[in-house]
Amino acid sequence: MGKGRIEAFSDGVIAIIITIMVLELRVPHGDDFPALLPLIPVLLSYVLSFLYVGIFWNNHHHMLHATRRISGAVLWANLHLLFWLSLIPFVTGWMGENHFAAAPTALYGVVLLMAALAYTILQTAIVTAEGNDSVLRAAVGHDVKGKLSVAGYLLAIAMAFVSHWISGALYVAVAMMWLIPDRRIERTLEDHR
Numbered sequence: 001m002g003k004g005r006i007e008a009f010s011d012g013v014i015a016i017i018i019t020i021m022v023l024e025l026r027v028p029h030g031d032d033f034p035a036l037l038p039l040i041p042v043l044l045s046y047v048l049s050f051l052y053v054g055i056f057w058n059n060h061h062h063m064l065h066a067t068r069r070i071s072g073a074v075l076w077a078n079l080h081l082l083f084w085l086s087l088i089p090f091v092t093g094w095m096g097e098n099h100f101a102a103a104p105t106a107l108y109g110v111v112l113l114m115a116a117l118a119y120t121i122l123q124t125a126i127v128t129a130e131g132n133d134s135v136l137r138a139a140v141g142h143d144v145k146g147k148l149s150v151a152g153y154l155l156a157i158a159m160a161f162v163s164h165w166i167s168g169a170l171y172v173a174v175a176m177m178w179l180i181p182d183r184r185i186e187r188t189l190e191d192h193r
Contacts, residue, residue, distance in 0.1 A: 020089040045096030071129040077122040084115035106160035113153035
């Protein structure tokens with residue numbers, strides 16, 4: 001089974017997710033810059049979420065670029081990832097509208113954690129479909145970055161009930177770790193050519 005349809009479908013869903021997030025931004029009531037001040041938490045949550053969706057899209061693209069075979073399990077694992085990504089607009093809005101209160105900030109982390117786990121499940125499904133000679137398996141190795149991300153999300157979820165600043169800083173730190181697409185995949189692809 002070719003990978004063109006899964007790439008096109010995923011790109012479409014991710015584009016819709018970003019569109020939904022931007023449509024949730026409300027125009028302020030007022031015609032001066034101070035009218036924007038109440039929107040700062042909403043804008044900050046939007047920027048962070050836009051960054052996360054972009055990171056998932058970018059790394060998803062790289063992962064599928066290294067993929068040669070799509071199985072039924074890969075299709076379902078991809079849908080599982082898209083499900084969790086589709087919840088990002090909801091938790092983004094809730095967190096921003098409530099000025100990073102504990103419960104919305106924790107739930108934001110739960111959605112990011114589940115998306116990260118779903119990404120790992122998709123990665124595993126691809127490696128399983130391709131067997132031991134999988135380019136992706138060689139590229140990912142022990143996936144230290146993925147494990148650090150899960151730990152960061154778990155800590156951020158717990159810290160949401162202590163300090164939303166620390167929790168937010170942890171979300172930003174994990175995002176920064178993934179901002180550059182996974183070069184392991186690019187290097188491994190070059191080695192296999």
